[in-house]
Amino acid sequence: MSILEIITYPDKLLRKISKPVVNIDGSLKQLIENMTETMYRAPGVGLAAIQVGIDKALLVYDIAPLEGKRCVQVLINPRIMEGEGEFLSENEGCLSVPDFKADVKRFARVLVEGLDAEGNPRRFEADGYHALVLQHEIDHINGTLFIDHISVLKRELYKRQVRKKLKKA
Ligand code: ZN
Numbered sequence: 001m002s003i004l005e006i007i008t009y010p011d012k013l014l015r016k017i018s019k020p021v022v023n024i025d026g027s028l029k030q031l032i033e034n035m036t037e038t039m040y041r042a043p044g045v046g047l048a049a050i051q052v053g054i055d056k057a058l059l060v061y062d063i064a065p066l067e068g069k070r071c072v073q074v075l076i077n078p079r080i081m082e083g084e085g086e087f088l089s090e091n092e093g094c095l096s097v098p099d100f101k102a103d104v105k106r107f108a109r110v111l112v113e114g115l116d117a118e119g120n121p122r123r124f125e126a127d128g129y130h131a132l133v134l135q136h137e138i139d140h141i142n143g144t145l146f147i148d149h150i151s152v153l154k155r156e157l158y159k160r161q162v163r164k165k166l167k168k169a
Pocket of ligand 1: 093
């Protein structure tokens with residue numbers, strides 16, 4: 001097991017659309033294990049493969065990562081089939097967008113399809129925080145970051161902050 005490096009904005013890889021997983025083999029299982037460890041270590045509630053630089057449509061999440069008992073969920077080739085209602089995700093953040101949080105408008109409920117770690121089809125509805133996490137992580141698979149959902153003004157503020165930091169480094 002190893003801890004993987006999480007790439008951060010403005011790394012262009014974060015904009016890449018991940019490719020569907022075709023083989024659930026040993027190397028994919030190893031990647032899932034490493035992503036899981038990386039997520040808990042961060043700590044974060046979710047991690048998509050592209051965040052560790054791998055463009056495979058794969059994500060892991062645990063909506064209560066600090067509660068002691070681990071309950072990791074794995075989704076391969078996930079898609080949001082339907083979304084309804086509106087929910088304000090307050091102070092949303094991302095391991096790939098460090099030192100920034102913002103409110104994001106999300107669906108209140110989603111219907112998600114994908115495969116589990118064994119390749120079995122999964123189709124389920126989620127609401128509340130669970131729905132937010134799924135929308136955030138599935139966005140990553142499509143090359144979207146939560147800062148794409150906020151106002152231009154706020155986004156510019158963050159970009160300026162990043163530029164300043166990069167200059168200093
Ligand atoms: Zn994220």
